[in-house]
Amino acid sequence: MTVDAKLAAPAVVRPAERTRRRQGSGIGRQLALQLLCLVIGVTVIFPVLWVVAMSIDPRNLQRPDTLFPPGASLDAYARVLARPTQNPVSFLTLALNSLFLAVVITVASVGIGVLAAYAFSRMSFRGREPLMIGILAVLMLPAVATIAPLFVSLNKIQIGTFNLRNSLVGVAIAIVSSQLPFAIWNMKGYLDTIPKELEEAAIVDGASRFQTFVRIILPLAKPVLAVTALFAFIAGWTEFILSWIFLTKPETFTLAMALNGMVGQYASSTPWSDFAAFAILFAIPPIFAYALLQRYIVGGLTVGGVKG
Amino acid sequence: MTAVAASPGAIVPARPSRWRRARDTRTAYLFLLPALLVMAIITFYPLVFQVYMSFTDYGLKNLATKAPAPDVVGFDNYLRILNNDIVIPNFDFVRILVFNLWWAFSNVVIHVVLGVAIALLLNVPRLRFRRFWRSLYILPVMVPPIIVATVWRNMFDPQNGAVNQILNGTVGVLFKLPPVTLDWLNYPNPIIAAGPFVLPLAYFGLLAANVWLGWPLNSVVATGALQAIPSELYEAAAMDGAGPWQKFKNVTLPFLRPAMLPFAIYGFVVTFNLFYLSYFMSGGGPFGQTELLVTTAYRLVAEQKLYGVAAAFAVFQFFILLAITLITNRLAKATASFNA
Incomplete structure (x- = not known):
């Protein structure tokens, strides 16, 4: 104090x-x-x-020891790009799998979430309270908390050789399950602060709810859309917990899984230069996304709490 | 959708409110439909199915598509958890829960205090390089947590880690101590052990990493709130003869509270469920003392494949989080936002 x-x-x-x-x-x-x-x-x-x-660090130590390695080389980057894991999977495949998760989760949680957020923020309707309590109840649940039922349920969906649990689509579904309530809550908080008068004027002019939503609310909600999308994108890109349990086929593995494969819980045998190079390549898209959307973060997160 | 929304309000002007509500209900459900459908299938159904699973011995044998249904075992799974009758070594449900609550609480307090303090520092009038410092300080938020956890584990390495090297270079040189080779994350003797409240040295290692990770976003939120304070208020306070502390207490704090409180609650839950540091930095050790509910739930599924027990564990988790949400929500009154 x-x-x-x-x-x-x-x-x-x-x-x-x-x-x-x-x-x-x-x-x-x-x-x-x-x-x-x-x-x-x-x-x-x-x-x-x-x-x-x-x-x-050209030495690729198992126990890195200094901020100033003797000499510098980009060999580690070349090594992980050429052969990221023990499996015959290219870096590009891993990256595309991560990108798939990130994009699907972003589009699903922002697209579906903003409609629900608008209804909760602007409309008085029967069932509003119970539904909001329902969403609040699952809002705080981590993805891990429904991992068992999702695993066994998705596992039952088998079409030929395709098993939904053992696929990127299955993982995406499981992540959206925990990401969507957060998206709804965060966007609702922001929409609450947009003055109602703007819409009322439009409605008087004969616009429908959907028209006012698209033409007035969406443009004003840009900061929160950006921040919610950013969080969803990063959740998908860095997701490891569910994919590590769900996926067993190397061609569906993601960058985060490959990264975990390098360190796991057995640090003593980690090739640290390779790991670090991999980590930096892995961190570039999130850092780029943050840099791009940084100016929205203050508005898009803060206002979630401030009731106007 | 447009037709439903546009017309009926004008038709029965005698009872506008009821009509409006009915019309609004229809429109509202059109907006809600996608979210409700998706959540019913992938959020609420799994939760209900989970309750069923928690009363069965669901295991690997029941996984295959045409496998037999699991046997109902009543409250066995719940009792096994409460009696610590789980194959995970050093499993102690109450100890894990107490640690988990303390972990979230201690982190959030430090995050908020540091976040606000540094936001105030960056808000000092005529501070040079303000924008540079602001963009530098956001860096930890951008680094994926799995990397944060691994790098910090590395920095706590007993022989070559940066932490011990820095200690040797500063405190060690000053007091002529022998080289520090403290194994922060595996040091076996707890620092504090009072009943179920056990804090090993590894907790402080995790805390250091998570403070590094956590304060910047708090600082961003606090900065946003600080910038919304009209400067006239400070001038008025100064005219009333308020000192710096009084100005902070009477002007700054009331503006910070509505922004920081909900964010602190959000931060509490995020930290409560923070998987990566416990799992990757300390591996839950030593002796499972830094294990959290999330990492335990994960181990039950990933390592033990005890889906029935995991389901019962998740039901406990659900009610614990629900209690936290309700208690904190009462604090923030997050539901009372539809000001019609």
Whole structure:
């Protein structure tokens, strides 16, 4: 609490006070602040630099030991791109499988979720309360909590040699099951803050509910659509828990599974340079997605809580 | 869809509210239809089926398409969990639950305090390089959790890990200590052991990693809330002679609360269910003391293939999470948002 108070003080300085302080200890204060920022920055970036250092370490150690490896090479990147796992599966196949999960989950949870979110946010209808409680009840459930029934149910669906459980579609279904309630809740929270007057004006002008939804609400909801999509995309791209249990055919494996195959729970025999190189390649799409949508995050997440 | 929505309201002006509601109900269900269909099949049906499974000895033998139905065993699975009669080594249901609650609570408190503090730091007027620091600090959020967990495990390596090296280079040099080779994640003696409340050293390792991972998003949310505070309020407070602490308490906090509270609740549940750190960093060790409900549920399915027991375990999990949701939801009043 004391930390809060100390840091709070400068944030609430009035213009008059500012002038006084600038004359007094402006540069010293700025330096102290920059130093504090730097210390925080170092702790933030250290683990990331540790991965980068590992990935270019030509020694491919089983116990990486330094931030400054002797020499640097991109061999590890070449190795994992050429042969990502023990199985005869290319890096591209793994990446496309991950992409498939990410895209299907994003489209399903945002597309289906936003319609439901709109109904919950804007309409008064019979059954609204029980349905909202139903969604709230499963909102907090992790994907793992329905893994047993989903596994055995999806496993019963067998068409010829195709087993739904042992397929990417099955995994996608299982993930949407836990992702959709979150999507609905997050988007509803944002839609609640969009003023009703905008729609009412349109309805007076003769627009239907669906028209106002498409022409007025969707454009205004862009930040929350972006953030919900971002979360769904990353959930799909990095998904490991369900795919590791569900999938057994190497051609359906994902990047996250391959990454786990390298480290598993047996770190002592991990080729760390290869792992780090793989990890960096794996992290590029999420980082790119974040960078692209960063400006929406503040609005798209915060407002979920602030009731307008 | 359009026809349903557009007309009837005007037809019976005498009872607009009832008509409106009936019309709205039809339109609302059209909007809800896809979500309800999908959730009925892949969320609610599995939950109901899970309850059935939890009363059976569902196992590998019942998996095949034409396999016989499992035998009903009554409350056996539930009793086995409560009596710690599970083949997982060091399984102790109450200890896992207590640890899991403490894990989520301690993390969220640190996340929120650090997140708000750093947001305030970045909100200082005329701070140079503000945008640079802001974009740097968001980095942990972007790294996939499986990588975070593995890299942190690596940094806690007893011989070559960064943590021990840094300790050697700083504290060790200062006090002329022998080289630290502390095995953070496997150190066998718990730091705190009071009944079912057991905190091994590995907990603090996991905590360090998760604090690194968790505060930035809290900071982003707090920043958003801080930017919404009108500066006139601070000026008014200053005119009333308020000091920095009073301004924080009376102006900043009331604006932070509505944004931070729901996010903290969300963070609590996310941390409560955080699979990756426990599973990949400490492997649930030492002696299963950093095992969480999610990782245990996962092991029951992935390693033990005890689908019936896993179902019963998940039913427990469901009610625990439901209780958490209801309690915290009362705090945030998240349902009361339809202000018609």
